[in-house]
Amino acid sequence: MTSKAEHVKALFDVPGKYLGPRRFDIEIRVETVHEFTKNLTFDRVLDIGCGNGAISLPLLPRCSKLTLLDISKNMLDLARRRVPPERVNDIQLIEGEFLGADAQQESFDLILCIGVLAHVDSPAAVIARVAQLAKPGSWVLLEFTDAFHFWGIQVILYQKLLKLVRPEPYALNRLKRRQIENICQENSLKALALYRYGLPPIGASLFMDQEQMYRVTRYLFGPSGRNRNGWMGNQFIYLLQKT
Ligand SMILES: C[S@@+](CC[C@H](N)C(=O)[O-])C[C@H]1O[C@@H](n2cnc3c(N)ncnc32)[C@H](O)[C@@H]1O
Structure with missing residues (x-):
């Protein structure tokens, strides 16, 4: 494991630090995944960096087998506890780094x-591996933050300030929308749908609870099936198809 991966594991091994403050965002992700896949059924599904499983476990009624993979043991333990007992035999849990995990090419729907x-050593290598594992004609849901979009600049400034008082164990990858879109194209992943939004400004949690942050985000950017003001948002959730 690289030293960055060790830092990532250590960070997410305290799951509450992510799951608490980002509950409203996880809800938006869950709903967007539902919206983009609602008419589809799947044989095999892979959730990379599954966290507590909140996003992919709701797909279980529409899939035969689900693989949950995460580098963090504690995150994976949370996901394990959420698996419905009647589906235990349909779930594979893999603890480890995605690029080091064993999986058959073209095996997932x-x-x-x-x-x-934002957390991996090489986003390009991860996307290339995702494309390798996806069956031709299958689907990929890819989320990332465009760090160079004006909505994200406040976050970069805040992180720079924070670094002065509390050095970060690792730097988040600063991704650009065009860069990620180009890598997807090079790997035969064609964009079919996009939900684009922005998170409330830093410090918003001081005066808004999770429900209010959810409502403000949805008010500005619309429901997952009717995205509006997308140009303002720096969070991208793409539905891609492997061609
Ligand atoms: C920001 S959380 C996202 C969790 C979930 N997908 C969600 O959207 O709520 C990132 C998750 O990816 C995992 N992760 C990060 N890098 C990873 C890697 N290289 N291989 C496997 N898991 C990784 C972390 O442990 C963490 O659980």
């Missing part, structure tokens, strides 16, 4: 890679 690209 749906792959989720949500909230992961």
Whole structure:
């Protein structure tokens, strides 16, 4: 494991630090995944960086087998506890780094890679591997943040300030929308749908609870099936198809 991966594991091994403050965002991700896949059924689904499983476990009624993969043991333990007992035999749990995990090429009908690209050593290598594992004609849900969009600049400034007082164990990848879109195209992943939104400004949690942050975000950017003001948002959730 690289030293960055060790830092990522250590960070997410305290799941509450992510799951608490981002509950409203996870809800938006869950609903967007539902919206983009609601008419589809799947044989095999892979959730890379599954966290507590909140995003892919709701797909169980529409899929035969689900693989939950995460580098963090504690996150994976949370996901394990949410598996319905009657589906235990249909779930594979893999603890480890995605690029090091064993998997057969062209074996998945749906792959989720949500909230992961900012944390990996090479986003390009991850997308290329996702494309390798996806069956031709299958689906990929890819989420990332465009760090160079004006909505994200406040976050970069805040992180720079924070670094002065509390050095970060690792730097988040600063991704650009065009860069990620080009890598997807090079790997035969064609964009079919997009939900684009922005998170409330830093410090919003001081005066808004999770429900209010959810409502403000939805008010500005619309429901997952009717995205509005997308140009203002720096969070991208793409539905892609492997061609
Ligand atoms: C920001 S959280 C997102 C969790 C979930 N997908 C969601 O959107 O709520 C990132 C998750 O990816 C995992 N992760 C990060 N890098 C990883 C890697 N290289 N291999 C496997 N899991 C990874 C982390 O442990 C963490 O659970």
